Amino acid sequence: MASRADAVAFIGGRCHEPQAPHLHAPVPRHPVPLADALGARSAVLDGEIVALDEQGRSDFERLQQRTGLAGSPARAARMAARVPVHLVLFDVVHLDGRPVTGLPYAERRELLEGLGLAGPGWSTPAAITGHGAQAWEMAKDAGLEGLIAKRLTSRYEPGTRSKTWVKIKVHRLADVLIGGWIPGRGRLTGLPGAVLVGERREGLLHYAGRVGTGWSHTERTHLARLLQAAASDICPFTQAPPVAGARWVLPQLVGEVRYTFRTQAGRLRHPSWHRLRPDLTPDDLA
Structure with a gap:
């Protein structure tokens, strides 16, 4: 998922944006007048800062290009033009002088949508009520990483992992x-901690990542014997990882x-082992 902002507060038409402590370096702010869209209203909003790819999907690699530039304003300006960021708003924490964290999500969502926040550098994406299976299939077909399912009655619980908000990858x-x-x-010790995997294209093995989870102890022990039997002194990848x-x-x-x-x-992101495929040979993957 894209890096998440702590919160963005607009009070009296001014932006108050605390640095997110979990970011290794601040993401330079997108120069868009979101406060102007709120007018005289004050709000604390929750959302994500994303960089989008050519298909309009969140791309974490692109976003990383915007970090670590706080000490180089000139480079930050160049990267801002090359990799624009977008603020995706999905909740409201405080509105017009009163906290709304105790309201159910359905009511907070109505408040958020009532702000009408859609601009060149920010948006309020549509929320789907029900139809979870269809939404998941749509996310899969679109190449998205997953969904966040929120119980309609859930409250906003700052700093906690609520069971009423579930990430479905x-x-x-x-x-x-x-x-x-x-x-x-x-x-x-004595067993594989991780395996290095690749995919064959045009007769060459291209490195695709390291996999270190997904085995039981018995499966890992069995895999160790197979790896020892196939030992080689030569790296089989086109480029050694x-x-x-x-x-x-x-x-x-x-x-x-x-x-x-x-x-x-x-490269494969967040890979985990599923199973050996003794029914397939390397030639089947060519």
Whole structure:
């Protein structure tokens, strides 16, 4: 998901934006007059700062290009022109001098939509009531990372992970070849801590990421034996991944992994192991 802003407050037509403590560096503010859209009203709004790709989807890699530039105004200005950011508003915390955190989400949503906030650098995306399965399929087909499901009666609970707000990720599947592994530590000593996987294109194995979760202890032990039998001194990837202590194997083991989406470089984001595919050979992935 895109980096989330703490909150943006507009009081008396002025913007008050505390730096989000979980960001490693501040994201330069998009120069848009959101306060003008509120007029004389005061509000504390909750939302996300996003950078959009060519298809209008949130792109975390693009957003990262806007961080760490607070000490370089000239570079920040260049990147602002090259990678514009967009503020997506999805809740209201304080409105016209009174807190609204105790109101149910359905009422807060009405208040937010009543502000009519839609501009060149901000928007209030539509909320879907019901039809969760269809919304999830739409998110999957659109290549989105997932959905946030909120109970209509839920209150706004600052600083807590509420069970009434649930993140539902879209997981996709990919068949990959194991090209290497990283030895585990601690209780995983002698076992693979993670495997390095790739995808074959035009006869070459391209690195797609490292997978370190998804096995039971029995499955990890079985995989260790298979990896030892396939040991090799040669890196099978077109470019050796920058991973310290990697051990290479012949790319003959096919596995299936879950992931959320792909980076611009084709890497798998948040991959986890699903299963071995003994029914497939490397040639099946060509």
